[in-house]
């Protein structure tokens with residue numbers, strides 16, 4: 001029982017470690033904020049704060065599953081540059097991740 005608890009605690013801590021050098025929400029069919037800056041190798045957590053499905057992709061980098069309300073996506077940006085983040089479902093949704 002104690003082992004199971006420690007394993008669960010370890011999982012929670014690992015999830016915490018994986019999350020968020022920057023946090024971006026999806027609300028009212030827009031990314032907020034529309035601009036973040038991180039260091040190479042850091043990650044961004046995207047959260048669907050709407051009551052309908054969103055999606056998140058960067059050409060050549062990642063292309064997520066559909067995300068239900070309340071779901072997250074944590075993505076690491078391994079290279080420096082400027083990346084346009086978009087949603088397949090709502091083509092007007094855009095934001096920029098600057099990676100130093």
Ligand SMILES: [Cu+2]
Pocket residue numbers: 029053054055087088089090093
């Ligand atoms: Cu969307």
